[in-house]
Amino acid sequence: MKMWLSQHWQALGQTLKQLARTPLSSLLSIFVIGIAFSLPLGIYTLIGNLQALSGHVANTPQLSLFLRMDATSSDIEQINARLEKFPNIASFKFVSKEIALQQLQHESGLADVVDSLIKNPLPDAFVIDIQPVSPNELESIQATMKKWSEVEHAQVDTDWARRLDAFIRLGQFAVLMLACLLGFALIIVVFNTIRLQILTKRDEIEVSKLIGATDSFIRRPFLYFGAIQGMAGAASAWLIIALGIQAINESLVELTQLYSIDFFIDHLSLLDSLSLLLFSAWLGWLGARLSVAQHLSLIEPE
Amino acid sequence: MISFKNVYKRYPDGFEALKNVAFTIDAGELVYLTGHSGAGKSTLLKLIAAIERPTSGHITVSEQNVNALKKSTIPFLRRSLGIIFQDQKILYDRSVFANVMLPLQIRGFEKKISAARVRAALDKVGLLAKETANPITLSGGEKQRLCIARAVVHRPSILIADEPTANLDVDYAQSIMEVFRSFQQVGVTVLIATHDVTLLNDTRYRTLTLNQGKLIS
Ligand SMILES: Nc1ncnc2c1ncn2[C@@H]1O[C@H](COP(=O)(O)OP(=O)(O)OP(=O)(O)O)[C@@H](O)[C@H]1O
Ligand SMILES: [Mg+2]
Numbered sequence: 001m002k003m004w005l006s007q008h009w010q011a012l013g014q015t016l017k018q019l020a021r022t023p024l025s026s027l028l029s030i031f032v033i034g035i036a037f038s039l040p041l042g043i044y045t046l047i048g049n050l051q052a053l054s055g056h057v058a059n060t061p062q063l064s065l066f067l068r069m070d071a072t073s074s075d076i077e078q079i080n081a082r083l084e085k086f087p088n089i090a091s092f093k094f095v096s097k098e099i100a101l102q103q104l105q106h107e108s109g110l111a112d113v114v115d116s117l118i119k120n121p122l123p124d125a126f127v128i129d130i131q132p133v134s135p136n137e138l139e140s141i142q143a144t145m146k147k148w149s150e151v152e153h154a155q156v157d158t159d160w161a162r163r164l165d166a167f168i169r170l171g172q173f174a175v176l177m178l179a180c181l182l183g184f185a186l187i188i189v190v191f192n193t194i195r196l197q198i199l200t201k202r203d204e205i206e207v208s209k210l211i212g213a214t215d216s217f218i219r220r221p222f223l224y225f226g227a228i229q230g231m232a233g234a235a236s237a238w239l240i241i242a243l244g245i246q247a248i249n250e251s252l253v254e255l256t257q258l259y260s261i262d263f264f265i266d267h268l269s270l271l272d273s274l275s276l277l278l279f280s281a282w283l284g285w286l287g288a289r290l291s292v293a294q295h296l297s298l299i300e301p302e
Numbered sequence: 303m304i305s306f307k308n309v310y311k312r313y314p315d316g317f318e319a320l321k322n323v324a325f326t327i328d329a330g331e332l333v334y335l336t337g338h339s340g341a342g343k344s345t346l347l348k349l350i351a352a353i354e355r356p357t358s359g360h361i362t363v364s365e366q367n368v369n370a371l372k373k374s375t376i377p378f379l380r381r382s383l384g385i386i387f388q389d390q391k392i393l394y395d396r397s398v399f400a401n402v403m404l405p406l407q408i409r410g411f412e413k414k415i416s417a418a419r420v421r422a423a424l425d426k427v428g429l430l431a432k433e434t435a436n437p438i439t440l441s442g443g444e445k446q447r448l449c450i451a452r453a454v455v456h457r458p459s460i461l462i463a464d465e466p467t468a469n470l471d472v473d474y475a476q477s478i479m480e481v482f483r484s485f486q487q488v489g490v491t492v493l494i495a496t497h498d499v500t501l502l503n504d505t506r507y508r509t510l511t512l513n514q515g516k517l518i519s
Contacts, residue, residue, distance in 0.1 A: 006412050210380065210391065
């Protein structure tokens with residue numbers, strides 16, 4: 001066990017020395033990976049924020065319940081009671097047909113037309129503010145209320161929320177595609193770096209094999225190198241995004257003050273950040289593994 | 303300790319380097335292997351370490367059937383050997399110390415323990431003062447001694463040396479032979495390929511002679 005640990009420790013040390021031996025090219029390749037990765041990562045971060053935003057505003061549209069024309073005051077009482085117990089409702093208010101007519105008279109400039117009406121054509125209505133829910137939930141609330149016998153019509157405008165949702169879905173798809181492509185590119189970058197390293201360490205590998213080094217011993221520092229390169233690349237992408245968010249938020253301050261809204265972009269969650277680092281480390285490891293399998297067998301001692 | 307039975311070695315180009323070679327070396331023996339240039343001495347040593355595989359025949363090293371060894375177990379056969387290569391195989395990108403460290407590194411020894419062992423091995427061949435030097439600065443004899451230190455630092459039970467005294471003057475050669483004898487005296491089996499006649503005049507030890515790939519004595 002102790003020997004096993006010490007072997008891994010040595011391999012890690014060798015890897016870091018290797019990185020330090022060529023600091024400029026190490027940094028360059030890490031930054032290239034970082035810049036490439038910051039594209040899907042940036043889109044992903046934006047989408048996460050948009051999603052939060054859409055969840056946040058999806059309920060601003062009110063749900064209007066128009067009652068049947070023959071609804072009695074006891075019907076109104078009943079709906080009032082039901083709404084009080086209904087989950088996900090932030091607030092609601094009752095708009096009687098008389099008040100609605102008055103509003104129409106005052107606000108629409110149709111006073112003459114309204115005056116000429118013999119009978120009030122407007123129904124009683126409830127205007128409901130709903131707590132943050134997904135567009136689907138909003139629709140199911142609407143469907144439930146529509147089934148109430150006193151309700152003639154339940155109206156909600158979810159179109160824009162649906163559109164945003166579709167847009168987000170498209171973005172998610174784009175992120176997935178980009179991430180796949182760039183993940184592939186990372187594997188290729190590491191593959192090539194390791195190939196060059198193996199070539200420059202030809203003598204050392206040959207001698208090591210001759211005096212009894214196992215394949216896994218020879219592989220180990222290269223695998224570490226690949227994993228570290230992948231992880232460092234992802235970390236630099238993370239940093240690039242962090243700087244970008246910082247800059248955007250600074251300019252958002254003015255905007256938000258102007259419109260008195262509260263919106264700032266958040267960085268990736270801790271879990272997302274950790275997954276990013278681990279996944280990139282794994283990709284780097286994979287690239288190194290493939291490269292080693294391809295090139296190490298070519299170095300057979302003679 | 304080492305035994306060959308009806309061993310043939312034909313290289314891929316069709317050249318037959320060893321023909322029907324058979325011999326046995328007991329544990330703790332010191333044996334010379336001699337013969338003209340191209341007789342097959344290096345080939346024979348490479349077969350022992352499974353660097354080359356025989357075309358036919360049986361090779362046993364420390365009770366292991368070398369023919370039957372899988373690729374993954376060859377490293378462990380090589381770890382029981384100390385090998386001095388005819389072309390030295392010194393790494394010039396690191397110090398004398400780091401060169402001798404390598405066999406311990408591949409075995410996963412801890413740094414402290416291995417540093418002490420490396421110094422002991424360098425001391426034994428009289429190179430301790432040069433431990434930080436780059437091997438490129440060493441003289442021919444010093445390079446040979448570096449190779450010996452690297453071959454014995456892990457205390458192998460079998461020591462195989464391919465022309466360890468090549469290009470050395472008689473005094474150097476004698477002192478290097480002294481080192482080999484001292485290993486044999488503590489129980490190490492030693493096989494030395496050489497065509498240095500002054501060494502071969504030493505009648506205390508058995509000599510195997512190859513001629514055109516055949517063992518003639
Ligand atoms: N890889 C190879 N492919 C083809 N032929 C080879 C190979 N290695 C050695 N030979 C041939 O096998 C013969 C024996 O070679 P070997 O190296 O064993 O000789 P040697 O006895 O060690 O000679 P020297 O004293 O010059 O070192 C030589 O004729 C050589 O040309
Ligand atoms: Mg030879």
